[in-house]
Amino acid sequence: MSSMRCVVALLAVLAGNALIAAAAEKSGSSSATGEIRLTDATIEINYTGNAAGMDRNEVREWIAASANAVQSYYGRFPVSRVRIRIEAGEGHGARSGTTYAYNGALIRVGVGRYSDSADLKRDWIMTHEMVHLAMPEFSDRHAWLEEGLATYVEPVARVQVGQLTEEKIWRDMLQDMPKGLPAPGDQGLDNTHTWGRTYWGGALFYLLADVRIRERTGNRAGLQDALRAIVANGGNVEVSWDVRRTLAMGDQATGTNVLIGLYDEMRATPVSPDLSQLWQRLGVRLSHDSVEFDDAAPLAAIRRAITARRGG
Numbered sequence: 001m002s003s004m005r006c007v008v009a010l011l012a013v014l015a016g017n018a019l020i021a022a023a024a025e026k027s028g029s030s031s032a033t034g035e036i037r038l039t040d041a042t043i044e045i046n047y048t049g050n051a052a053g054m055d056r057n058e059v060r061e062w063i064a065a066s067a068n069a070v071q072s073y074y075g076r077f078p079v080s081r082v083r084i085r086i087e088a089g090e091g092h093g094a095r096s097g098t099t100y101a102y103n104g105a106l107i108r109v110g111v112g113r114y115s116d117s118a119d120l121k122r123d124w125i126m127t128h129e130m131v132h133l134a135m136p137e138f139s140d141r142h143a144w145l146e147e148g149l150a151t152y153v154e155p156v157a158r159v160q161v162g163q164l165t166e167e168k169i170w171r172d173m174l175q176d177m178p179k180g181l182p183a184p185g186d187q188g189l190d191n192t193h194t195w196g197r198t199y200w201g202g203a204l205f206y207l208l209a210d211v212r213i214r215e216r217t218g219n220r221a222g223l224q225d226a227l228r229a230i231v232a233n234g235g236n237v238e239v240s241w242d243v244r245r246t247l248a249m250g251d252q253a254t255g256t257n258v259l260i261g262l263y264d265e266m267r268a269t270p271v272s273p274d275l276s277q278l279w280q281r282l283g284v285r286l287s288h289d290s291v292e293f294d295d296a297a298p299l300a301a302i303r304r305a306i307t308a309r310r311g312g
């Protein structure tokens with residue numbers, strides 16, 4: 001069983017945080033210091049490590065903003081209660097995160113104690129970890145379905161609530177999606193456990209699924225509808241479900257078989273979609289360090305629908 005999903009911005013920093021966390025657990029120095037009550041969930045915040053000088057109001061605002069993005073994307077917060085352990089260290093910003101389902105949902109995030117509002121507003125790790133709350137636990141070979149989901153949904157959820165711009169996420173996708181393409185010798189996403197295939201190969205799966213669902217439904221439904229249905233039916237990090245059962249539940253909500261079909265295409269075969277053609281159809285292209293949109297492109301409406309704010 002996969003017992004955690006995580007993201008590591010800097011390996012060296014993770015090692016440091018792991019030491020801090022281990023020391024804190026040993027000494028039992030973790031203390032409950034805050035709570036955020038959402039309409040449908042409670043977030044309990046704890047601090048470990050040396051949090052001297054850390055602005056806890058800023059940390060709270062940051063957690064609340066991430067929760068707002070995730071709650072808005074899914075139409076509800078994925079679990080009724082989550083504990084968030086802030087592991088304070090030196091420096092600025094969030095560095096690493098891990099999400100567990102152990103005695104309830106738990107997110108650990110390493111944060112520099114000198115983080116200011118700007119550092120935390122730039123952060124994507126807290127939202128990434130909260131997206132992990134919204135998918136059942138799969139076995140290790142399916143880690144790409146979990147990391148890919150967090151990689152794809154995190155920026156989309158933040159654009160939908162105005163925390164990021166469309167330009168920023170499409171630029172990032174154009175730059176980073178190629179990291180998810182199969183290399184020689186690849187045996188499909190279920191059998192190739194490299195970093196690129198796990199995070200960006202998984203993200204590519206969800207982007208392709210989103211576009212395909214929207215093409216098949218005349219842009220009336222998208223991946224978001226499928227994911228909302230999974231969560232509404234009780235799918236979250238606290239349960240272990242079969243991958244096919246979970247994807248079929250999402251497909252049922254969109255009246256398609258896109259998730260199961262794409263899973264069967266990509267799980268054991270190195271699928272290498274033509275990304276330049278995809279970007280062209282969506283009407284987005286890199287121009288120096290920014291992107292330009294072409295609203296006359298065949299899938300421009302689909303591109304806009306992916307990041308459009310949705311109702312509850």
Ligand SMILES: [Zn+2]
Pocket residue numbers: 005006007128129132146147150
């Ligand atoms: Zn992750």
